Amino acid sequence: MELNPFFCICLLLIVTLAPASATELTSNATGWIWEGEAVSLYCSAQLTDARFIWRVDGDLLPGGDEYHIFEDPLGPNTTLTISPVSRNHMGSYTCFAYNSTLNETSNALNLSVAKPPSNPSIYCKSEAYTEQMLLGCSWVGGQPSADVKLSFNGTVKEGQDEVNWTVSLGYEVQQPELICQGDQVGKKSECKIVYERPLSSSHDNNAVTSVTEGENATLIVTLNTPNSLQPTFSWFHLNPDPVAITSGGKFKVESDNSQSSLLISNVAQSEKGTYECRARNIIGSTTFKLNLEVKSQESPGSSGLSGGAIAGIVIGVLAGVALVGVGGFFLVKKVF
Ligand SMILES: *[C@@H]1O[C@H](CO)[C@@H](O)[C@H](O)[C@H]1NC(C)=O
Numbered sequence: 001m002e003l004n005p006f007f008c009i010c011l012l013l014i015v016t017l018a019p020a021s022a023t024e025l026t027s028n029a030t031g032w033i034w035e036g037e038a039v040s041l042y043c044s045a046q047l048t049d050a051r052f053i054w055r056v057d058g059d060l061l062p063g064g065d066e067y068h069i070f071e072d073p074l075g076p077n078t079t080l081t082i083s084p085v086s087r088n089h090m091g092s093y094t095c096f097a098y099n100s101t102l103n104e105t106s107n108a109l110n111l112s113v114a115k116p117p118s119n120p121s122i123y124c125k126s127e128a129y130t131e132q133m134l135l136g137c138s139w140v141g142g143q144p145s146a147d148v149k150l151s152f153n154g155t156v157k158e159g160q161d162e163v164n165w166t167v168s169l170g171y172e173v174q175q176p177e178l179i180c181q182g183d184q185v186g187k188k189s190e191c192k193i194v195y196e197r198p199l200s201s202s203h204d205n206n207a208v209t210s211v212t213e214g215e216n217a218t219l220i221v222t223l224n225t226p227n228s229l230q231p232t233f234s235w236f237h238l239n240p241d242p243v244a245i246t247s248g249g250k251f252k253v254e255s256d257n258s259q260s261s262l263l264i265s266n267v268a269q270s271e272k273g274t275y276e277c278r279a280r281n282i283i284g285s286t287t288f289k290l291n292l293e294v295k296s297q298e299s300p301g302s303s304g305l306s307g308g309a310i311a312g313i314v315i316g317v318l319a320g321v322a323l324v325g326v327g328g329f330f331l332v333k334k335v336f
């Protein structure tokens with residue numbers, strides 16, 4: 001049997017002219033798109049007088065106001081715009097093109113819709129107790145969930161949405177900062193808390209508190225360390241060596257997270273001088289100085305005169321008044 005060369009050329013032409021995918025589906029979204037945004041899918045076919053049917057996951061599009069279909073009267077193509085897009089619209093989209101003789105299904109396009117976390121930024125949190133410290137990174141509510149990373153003192157903990165860590169306060173902390181990093185489908189957020197030893201910007205180590213003997217004295221240290229970790233306070237009287245003071249008898253120490261006070265009732269001269277308040281947390285400690293001046297009860301004024309001197313002055317003044325009286329008597333006598 002002889003081979004017809006025209007048959008061969010014809011076969012070759014058919015093979016090379018046939019397009020790889022005649023009906024093509026493209027989108028203006030690359031990767032994830034956010035809920036509430038709009039996305040357009042473009043379908044173009046090579047058929048004359050083509051009609052189109054859109055499908056998601058193999059089914060016809062469900063009804064909904066978010067679907068807007070535009071068929072181009074000039075060419076065999078159609079656009080499906082979904083606006084506003086939501087997580088319900090996720091799926092694999094295809095476009096089916098047909099005319100009276102031919103039909104073809106396009107390539108499939110996956111639509112991935114993300115919902116951002118409830119807060120625009122990741123949140124760093126910490127709570128300090130006497131024995132331990134609760135650290136946390138939170139970026140919840142996102143779909144898909146955000147990847148969350150907590151770093152503190154050289155240790156990294158990872159999770160989704162939220163990561164918490166309880167650190168025992170018995171150990172030394174070398175890198176006292178909490179770093180939280182979040183990543184939701186490529187959108188990143190970071191926060192940081194730097195912890196410090198107890199500090200007070202308002203405290204003056206040279207300030208003097210002045211009371212009169214027998215009165216009550218109050219010495220106060222107020223911390224203003226941002227993110228201060230639960231501090232402990234201890235009080236000393238420099239005599240000149242530090243002597244520890246605890247509550248009891250004339251002394252009363254009251255402390256909370258940001259302040260400590262030393263109340264001395266019925267102050268005696270021996271209690272004057274410099275006091276130290278040492279505030280400590282796991283990061284370190286700071287010593288504050290407080291100076292107490294005790295004035296003597298007998299001389300509330302600042303003249304410094306003794307009782308005997310004051311009595312002398314009173315007698316002198318009285319004598320002067322008497323002399324003026326006598327002089328006045330003689331003047332009156334002279335005139336009349
Ligand atoms: C895609 O196109 C539509 C209509 O032109 C537009 O509204 C939308 O913002 C676009 N979406 C993206 C992700 O570019």
Ligand SMILES: *[C@@H]1O[C@H](CO)[C@@H](O)[C@H](O)[C@H]1NC(C)=O
Pocket residue numbers: 098102103
């Ligand atoms: C698509 O074309 C095939 C033949 O190529 C035919 O069997 C089928 O019924 C057609 N489908 C539709 C929905 O027109």
Ligand SMILES: *[C@@H]1O[C@H](CO)[C@@H](O)[C@H](O)[C@H]1NC(C)=O
Pocket residue numbers: 153154167168169171172173174175
């Ligand atoms: C902080 O890191 C140092 C060095 O790795 C370690 O010795 C210490 O125990 C850690 N502290 C805490 C509270 O984990």
